[in-house]
Amino acid sequence: xxxVTQSPEALRLQEGESSSLNCSYTVxxxxxLFWYRQDPGKGPEFLFTLYSAGEEKEKERLKATLTKKESFxxxxxxxxxxxxxxxxxxxxxxxxxxxxxxxxxxxxxTVNP
Amino acid sequence: xxxxxxxPKFQVLxxxxxxxxxxxxxxxxxxMSWYRQDPGMGLRLIxxxxxxxxxxxxxxxxxxxxxxxxxxxFPLRLLSAAPSQTSVYFxxxxxxxxxxxxxxxxxxxxxxxxx
Numbered sequence: 001x002x003x004v005t006q007s008p009e010a011l012r013l014q015e016g017e018s019s020s021l022n023c024s025y026t027v028x029x030x031x032x033l034f035w036y037r038q039d040p041g042k043g044p045e046f047l048f049t050l051y052s053a054g055e056e057k058e059k060e061r062l063k064a065t066l067t068k069k070e071s072f073x074x075x076x077x078x079x080x081x082x083x084x085x086x087x088x089x090x091x092x093x094x095x096x097x098x099x100x101x102x103x104x105x106x107x108x109x110t111v112n113p
Numbered sequence: 114x115x116x117x118x119x120x121p122k123f124q125v126l127x128x129x130x131x132x133x134x135x136x137x138x139x140x141x142x143x144x145m146s147w148y149r150q151d152p153g154m155g156l157r158l159i160x161x162x163x164x165x166x167x168x169x170x171x172x173x174x175x176x177x178x179x180x181x182x183x184x185x186x187f188p189l190r191l192l193s194a195a196p197s198q199t200s201v202y203f204x205x206x207x208x209x210x211x212x213x214x215x216x217x218x219x220x221x222x223x224x225x226x227x228x
Contacts (some may be wrong), residue, residue: 004155031215032215034216034217036219041221041222042221042222043117043203043205043219043220043221043222044156044203044217044219045219046216046217046218049215049216087155087156089155089156091215100158101158101217102155103155103156103157104155105153105154105155106155
């Protein structure tokens, strides 16, 4: 069964304290791995797509990396405005040749000033 | 460019009532979908559509109906609401064009409470 597990469930950081969020996955035929950011009361907002092991993407203080079993979202010198829930999703091959998107439960990040 | 628009933002229903959550997108996306988000669970796919007149079931379709008469609109109908359908519902769309970014654009969500 395709699974996506995110850890930790919640993370509290001080402003400037770098850390990483983890997304481990078990899927048949990975087509892509996505990171989204979700603010309270809003829909998820796209951050990155990664397609193959070794790939890296960066945006401001965020860097996403991918291996064959997991992805990391590294946050360097975070600011309070980085506080949000970060969602990981993998696109896998579904029955009949179609594709499906499997989401993790998310990591709630709080950055204190 | 409005993106994906969902209405209503909030709704309270009584058990057994029916209602429709509206979703519209102005990006000419072929693919549209409905997800529900519950505490402690990942987003789960309810129904999806790859174009006008074409719909299919996702992971948790029971109790919901959809139709796709136009490219822009993808309403989600609750036929007889149950407390288990209390959730936050998200509509999302993306292009299916070859070479297009395979990225979902989400609406702001509709929070539904069934008493």
